[in-house]
Amino acid sequence: MHDMSAHAVQHGAPTSFIRKHVFSTDHKVIGKQYYALALLAALVGMALSWIMRIHLGWGNFAIPGLHLLSSTGAPGNVLTPEYYLQLMTMHGTIMVFFVLTTAPFAAFGNFFLPIQTGAEDMPFPHFNMMSFWVTFVGFLVLVASFFVGDGPTLGGWTQYAPLSAIGSVGGPGEGMGVILWATSIGIFCIGQLLGSLNFITTTLDMRCKGMSLMRLPLTAWAWFITSVMGLTAFAVLMPACILLILDHVAGTSFFVASNLVINDQVLPHSGGSTLLWQHLFWFFGHPEVYIAIVPGLGIVSHVLITNMRRPMLSHRVLIYSMAALAALSYMVYGHHMFVSGMNPVSSLVFSFPTLVITIPSTIVVLIWLGSLYGSKLRINSASLFALGFVSMFISGGVSGFFLAQPSIDIMLHATYFVVGHFHLVMGVAAMFGIFAGTYFWFPKMTGRMMNETLGKVHFIMSFIGAYCIFMPFHYLGIAGNVRRYQAFTDDYLIPLIPVHKFITIAALFTGFAQLIFVYNLIYSRFKGAPAPDNPWEGTSLEWSTATPPPHNNFGDKMPVVYHDPYQYSVEGASTDFVMQTSPEKLNNPKEEQ
Amino acid sequence: MAKIFAVIIVLIAIASAVPIVMHMWPMPVDISTHGGLIDEQYADTMLEAGISFLASQFLLAFFIWKFSIRTPGEKIKSFPGGATGLVAAAFLLVGTEVLALGVFGTKAWASVYLTPPAANAMPVQVQAGQFAFYFRYPGPDGTFGPLHPEQISEANANFFGLDTTHDQDSKDDIVAAELAIPVNREIHLLMHSKDVGHSFYVPELRIQQDFVPGLDVTVHFTATKVGKYEIVCTQLCGLGHYNMKAYLEVKSQEDYDTWIKQQAALQ
Numbered sequence: 001m002h003d004m005s006a007h008a009v010q011h012g013a014p015t016s017f018i019r020k021h022v023f024s025t026d027h028k029v030i031g032k033q034y035y036a037l038a039l040l041a042a043l044v045g046m047a048l049s050w051i052m053r054i055h056l057g058w059g060n061f062a063i064p065g066l067h068l069l070s071s072t073g074a075p076g077n078v079l080t081p082e083y084y085l086q087l088m089t090m091h092g093t094i095m096v097f098f099v100l101t102t103a104p105f106a107a108f109g110n111f112f113l114p115i116q117t118g119a120e121d122m123p124f125p126h127f128n129m130m131s132f133w134v135t136f137v138g139f140l141v142l143v144a145s146f147f148v149g150d151g152p153t154l155g156g157w158t159q160y161a162p163l164s165a166i167g168s169v170g171g172p173g174e175g176m177g178v179i180l181w182a183t184s185i186g187i188f189c190i191g192q193l194l195g196s197l198n199f200i201t202t203t204l205d206m207r208c209k210g211m212s213l214m215r216l217p218l219t220a221w222a223w224f225i226t227s228v229m230g231l232t233a234f235a236v237l238m239p240a241c242i243l244l245i246l247d248h249v250a251g252t253s254f255f256v257a258s259n260l261v262i263n264d265q266v267l268p269h270s271g272g273s274t275l276l277w278q279h280l281f282w283f284f285g286h287p288e289v290y291i292a293i294v295p296g297l298g299i300v301s302h303v304l305i306t307n308m309r310r311p312m313l314s315h316r317v318l319i320y321s322m323a324a325l326a327a328l329s330y331m332v333y334g335h336h337m338f339v340s341g342m343n344p345v346s347s348l349v350f351s352f353p354t355l356v357i358t359i360p361s362t363i364v365v366l367i368w369l370g371s372l373y374g375s376k377l378r379i380n381s382a383s384l385f386a387l388g389f390v391s392m393f394i395s396g397g398v399s400g401f402f403l404a405q406p407s408i409d410i411m412l413h414a415t416y417f418v419v420g421h422f423h424l425v426m427g428v429a430a431m432f433g434i435f436a437g438t439y440f441w442f443p444k445m446t447g448r449m450m451n452e453t454l455g456k457v458h459f460i461m462s463f464i465g466a467y468c469i470f471m472p473f474h475y476l477g478i479a480g481n482v483r484r485y486q487a488f489t490d491d492y493l494i495p496l497i498p499v500h501k502f503i504t505i506a507a508l509f510t511g512f513a514q515l516i517f518v519y520n521l522i523y524s525r526f527k528g529a530p531a532p533d534n535p536w537e538g539t540s541l542e543w544s545t546a547t548p549p550p551h552n553n554f555g556d557k558m559p560v561v562y563h564d565p566y567q568y569s570v571e572g573a574s575t576d577f578v579m580q581t582s583p584e585k586l587n588n589p590k591e592e593q
Numbered sequence: 594m595a596k597i598f599a600v601i602i603v604l605i606a607i608a609s610a611v612p613i614v615m616h617m618w619p620m621p622v623d624i625s626t627h628g629g630l631i632d633e634q635y636a637d638t639m640l641e642a643g644i645s646f647l648a649s650q651f652l653l654a655f656f657i658w659k660f661s662i663r664t665p666g667e668k669i670k671s672f673p674g675g676a677t678g679l680v681a682a683a684f685l686l687v688g689t690e691v692l693a694l695g696v697f698g699t700k701a702w703a704s705v706y707l708t709p710p711a712a713n714a715m716p717v718q719v720q721a722g723q724f725a726f727y728f729r730y731p732g733p734d735g736t737f738g739p740l741h742p743e744q745i746s747e748a749n750a751n752f753f754g755l756d757t758t759h760d761q762d763s764k765d766d767i768v769a770a771e772l773a774i775p776v777n778r779e780i781h782l783l784m785h786s787k788d789v790g791h792s793f794y795v796p797e798l799r800i801q802q803d804f805v806p807g808l809d810v811t812v813h814f815t816a817t818k819v820g821k822y823e824i825v826c827t828q829l830c831g832l833g834h835y836n837m838k839a840y841l842e843v844k845s846q847e848d849y850d851t852w853i854k855q856q857a858a859l860q
Contacts, residue, residue, distance in 0.1 A: 080832075081832050082831075174831075261787050264747055274808065313675055313676040314675070341805035341808060344702070344707055345707070348702065356691065358691055362687045363679065363683045370676070372657070374671060375660050375669060377660045379595045391653055401641065402638050406706075408634055410705065411796065411799060413827070414792065460597075478619070479618040479621070480620070482825055484829045484834060489838075568669075
């Protein structure tokens with residue numbers, strides 16, 4: 001155990017506005033900046049999904065003002081087929097990278113990891129500041145593609161080659177749009193690598209006195225495990241993006257094979273591999289799924305424990321399960337490629353760990369359910385979203401059984417079944433994790449409470465709405481409804497259009513609920529009731545310090561930790577909960593240190 | 594609030610299962626010899642996934658209902674068996690389940706991908722390009738002529754880039770915009786992409802396979818029901834992706850023989 005925190009990163013509180021709120025090295029400010037970026041990105045991503053859903057339900061419906069976004073992409077305010085794909089690509093890219101990666105990991109992790117470990121800040125505050133600003137630039141570059149040339153790329157967030165690598169002959173946005181996409185994601189990778197480095201070193205080197213690794217809360221463990229994944233996964237995506245850019249600007253052919261013909265012209269590329277991009281992308285892409293969801297597992301566990309007034313049945317088993325998910329996530333990536341044309345024996349090899357990964361996932365769910373049994377569950381917005389996460393994680397998880405098997409994947413690959421699966425498990429579940437974290441930590445982050453009534457309304461609408469959107473996706477997929485279609489002109493798809501209309505209405509309803517959340521967030525930030533230091537009667541270090549925490553997190557006195565993170569309902573203790581910093585002696589046989 | 598939430602979970606879980614149980618939007622009818630194995634595997638998985646889904650959602654709802662309202666001073670209870678029991682259950686139940694699915698699923702996969710096509714399987718080449726499929730039959734000589742990408746010309750309807758002037762093997766090749774095949778005859782489909790990634794998906798045939806530009810892959814299948822089915826592209830290939838399709842016509846041997854003669858005359 002190290003006690004570097006008091007010496008290594010002492011830096012005085014900045015006084016100028018710019019150093020305090022803009023180019024701040026304070027992990028708490030950076031966390032909030034990441035949160036604001038994620039919120040902005042989520043609103044953009046959601047607006048794009050609305051446009052797409054309206055188009056899928058009512059293809060000729062004119063959306064007022066849409067031509068302002070692109071006069072060629074939406075003439076008469078109706079989407080063209082190519083612009084549908086361009087918006088779809090932006091929706092996926094923005095949501096996966098700038099919402100699901102930034103909010104649960106970079107936003108909450110930045111704010112709370114140093115506090116939960118008992119550190120004054122992260123060990124490399126300037127890297128941390130760079131991490132956010134680099135990510136922000138990445139976002140700007142991505143959004144810029146809306147306004148450059150013929151708009152953003154239409155290749156989907158997976159950017160399969162060779163479509164993504166052959167330039168503008170491939171279609172609208174496939175020239176400059178792809179270059180901006182790859183540049184944006186490459187920049188994003190740098191930001192996440194810098195962030196991951198800080199997270200890992202904070203966890204390993206910055207813990208305060210008494211804070212052994214096993215005394216870290218589950219959130220800290222989740223962020224730590226995620227940052228290890230981030231360090232390796234983004235390190236593969238970044239070079240892949242560079243190679244993709246080189247195929248565009250330097251005449252290379254990493255991802256383009258010989259003798260491809262477009263518009264009766266043989267392309268000048270030769271010798272590249274189509275499947276290489278898929279291997280590189282999914283070697284990143286599958287861990288990315290867990291980068292999005294593992295912080296959620298931590299947040300949900302943390303929120304549930306506090307509201308169940310008991311620790312999980314086993315702290316260690318949850319940590320080991322999250323670590324197992326992370327380790328297995330590298331071995332399963334080929335399940336995205338069962339019918340890609342790779343060796344069919346590889347498909348069977350990749351199928352096995354994919355099926356095995358259900359075991360740690362099941363353990364996590366069973367530990368949650370088992371811990372819920374006999375607890376004293378408190379119902380509030382945070383715990384509702386945490387419980388909603390559990391429900392969504394189960395629903396999104398069971399559809400994984402189908403997709404893990406190559407033989408069934410022949411039928412369901414590239415259909416709405418896949419879209420339903422990943423939206424439930426890494427979209428909705430991860431978002432619920434973000435919401436749980438927001439309602440839970442908002443008081444600590446801002447010093448004010450959020451409105452609970454609005455929070456509960458937001459939850460119920462989101463829970464019902466999300467199921468109404470994403471459950472029918474599975475039925476569509478089973479019926480063979482192909483994804484990434486802007487209209488359903490095939491004879492066998494036409495009978496499914498009423499289902500799409502239902503989904504569109506559900507999407508608008510669910511989206512409206514998110515506006516309630518945004519209102520609540522902004523209103524509470526300025527007008528919410530003042531928050532006490534420990535509103536939920538929590539035990540971990542973030543609840544020991546002031547609300548909001550001072551610049552160096554703990555004021556004059558660095559914390560000393562005496563207990564495991566979750567000492568709730570301990571027999572013989574003077575209160576229902578014993579904080580990690582409480583020197584009170586406990587007669588607790590389960591105390592691990 | 595907790596009770597309302599618990600009831601909502603139960604209602605959603607039941608409502609989610611109804612369309613599956615009632616076959617409201619079923620899988621398209623299988624017309625292949627290998628599809629039975631896939632459908633069986635799918636049905637088994639649906640049963641196991643369905644039970645896991647309903648059981649976990651009901652349990653979650655029940656626990657939320659029961660444990661959210663506790664009298665003050667009531668003690669925390671621990672789940673019988675604790676974490677050890679649950680971990681063991683996960684390994685035993687899910688482990689057995691996934692092992693069984695994995696082992697049995699291999700059979701269905703192997704029937705499509707790991708078994709070589711029969712020696713007398715009928716070869717047909719399919720070429721995917723933005724945004725159409727074209728099909729080529731080798732003609733009476735049973736041999737496909739070579740492709741010359743530089744000779745591809747949409748205007749001259751030379752979709753494959755055949756040189757019928759110089760290549761003897763190409764002279765009798767038959768090119769069509771639909772895939773007509775005789776029923777109950779194994780087809781060996783040679784898949785070639787002209788430009789970018791595409792996919793060949795016929796839900797009724799239980800076949801989906803991506804085209805790999807620069808690498809020709811093959812699949813083989815036997816259709817067992819006469820009829821007309823849609824072939825659709827499932828790999829995002831550009832702005833016309835949604836509209837990229839062709840028809841699979843499964844014909845009696847007699848009808849097929851007539852069709853192929855007509856096509857030969859049209860070349």
